[in-house]
Amino acid sequence: MRVACIAIPHFPLQVEKQLCRGLEGPLVIGGTPFDQAPVIDCSDQAGERGVRPGMPLSEASHLCPEAAFLPMREGGYDDAWEQVLYELGAFALRIESAQVGLAYLDVTRSSRFSKGEGRLGAALVAMLDRVCGLAAGVGMGNSRFLARQAAYRASPVLVIPPGTERRFLAPLPLDVLPLDEEIKERLALLGLTTLGRLAALTCAHLSSQFGRAGRSLWEMAGGIDETGRIPKRPRRREVEKEAVADAPLETMDRIEQAVGGSLDAACAELAKMGRSCRKIRIALSLQSGDRLECSLVMKRATDAKRGMLERVMSALSSLPIESAITGFRLSLSGLSRTGEQEGLFKGRPGLAQKLEGVKEYLSARYGEPTLFRVEEGEKDARLPERRYVFREV
């Protein structure tokens, strides 16, 4: 298994800088100096003054009084991290999130499509910079541990080819291993300070000293792959919004207003994901205790609120709603990438060239133009076959 590790240092700080442009100087994230909460993240300037994530905010303010203290975002940074994981889904099916700012990708197969791991790593870094505005380090190796160590030392990509694991790990200190303090002390007493020294011992020696932990130590120091595979990440297939009315909704105007509000939020989420939806399902809870549900499928995927609202209101008007609505749930599904087809040939000269070849072959074989582009014709034509026209490519 080949693993790519994506390490985004100071993830909360980078997200804050993305959202609030112009943040300069030492920064501490977590709350105000008077809050009884720990530091979530801090800038390098604050770090130079001794501020560390996890320490109380009051202590951080003593160490770096001139720092700007930012409260943590509502809901943390999970949403931003989910967005990053979603974008990473374009590169690998198997993705594991270790923590916010650290993810592993199984790139055993995907590196073949990118003409090498170095290029794949560069593409990952470029995507994170372009789409998310985040600076990341990418490391690749035979195991999660190896890839993570490579990512921490990457600028911005570091590939550890198979067979060179020991050479890469040898100079690293033992602190990089996830060890108990007791084992660390015993190793220090034995004069073992680097992974190279540890790997020079036999597995039997370490097992006799530390039991099962000794074996895993020896394996990690030698860059031996773990057995656990990276699981497949379930893809998000729906955007759901639920609303409970303050007062029962009795008129169509009020229902439209409430549904419009939920669609606003849903469309914003779709836009954030870069997706359009094709199906809408709406479930209504009525004051009488009944539940009504209807589904509608749109002609083409969209992320525009107006069109969706029109369709939903038209569907609702045909439902036998006999009492006021107390709440509803909207589910948008059938998600597809917005503008995927339009951009199919853009920026892909190789594909356009292949298309040209196909066109020449078909023309030579059939002697007349055979490749056409379907374009919108008379949009509001009453005769359906006039709504689209064929244009020669």
Next chain:
Amino acid sequence: MRVCRREGMSSGRCRGIVSPYEPERIEVYAPKGRPEAVRVRKRQTRVREVLNVWRIDEEWWRRPVSRLYFSLELTSGARVTVFEDLATGAWYRQGWV
């Protein structure tokens, strides 16, 4: 894009390529003017219900278009939209409405 060789209403250079919107010639059994059975691709199916009927008349100044559309539910459960070209009396199935 489909390449079809069936008889359709399209003509000219694109006659080999039929858009999903292009009407397809079919046989309809309609003794009283309303479809009772349709034959699509050599398979005959009875009509369970006529769901909707509407008429389109256009372009009286050029080549008149006069169609009587029927939205049908077949005994197989499928829903199809067919129309009678009132100028020629021929029946067509509309791919997509």
